[in-house]
Amino acid sequence: MSKSLLIISRQAPWSGPGAREALDIALAGGAFDLPIAVLFLDDGVFQLSGTQQPASLQQKDLGANLQxxxxxxxxxxxxxxxxxxxxxxxxxxxxxxxxxxxxxxVSALIDRYDLVITL
Structure with missing residues (x-):
């Protein structure tokens, strides 16, 4: 039986590789039908903003990964x-x-999952 995985994404999309890595882990796990959830916490909520301009920071847009x-x-x-x-x-x-x-x-959600990764 697969263990459930919660990925907590706490970094803004432009603050380093953490946001992209969290999404990559979620996408990879999803491809293998693992029970996965993603929680956007702290500055990670900025990933959900549609007004990002990553090109001005020479970053790639995470919008496609989110979608x-x-x-x-x-x-x-x-x-x-x-x-x-x-x-x-x-x-x-x-x-x-x-x-x-x-x-x-949030606390109850974390307690429901077998494994938790925070990035």
């Missing part, structure tokens, strides 16, 4: 409500379907 998650079977997407509020993104909408979680729900 590919459901196609690879990674449909359990979560975002920490507090992280959105602290960064002024509480009214943010995204083309991805994700569930907003309060602090207690």
């Amino acid at each position: 590919a998650l459901p196609m690879f079977g990674v449909e359990a997407l979560y975002v920490a409500q507090r992280s959105l509020e602290e960064r002024g993104l509480q009214d943010h909408s995204s083309s991805l379907a994700f569930e907003r979680l309060d602090d207690s729900s």
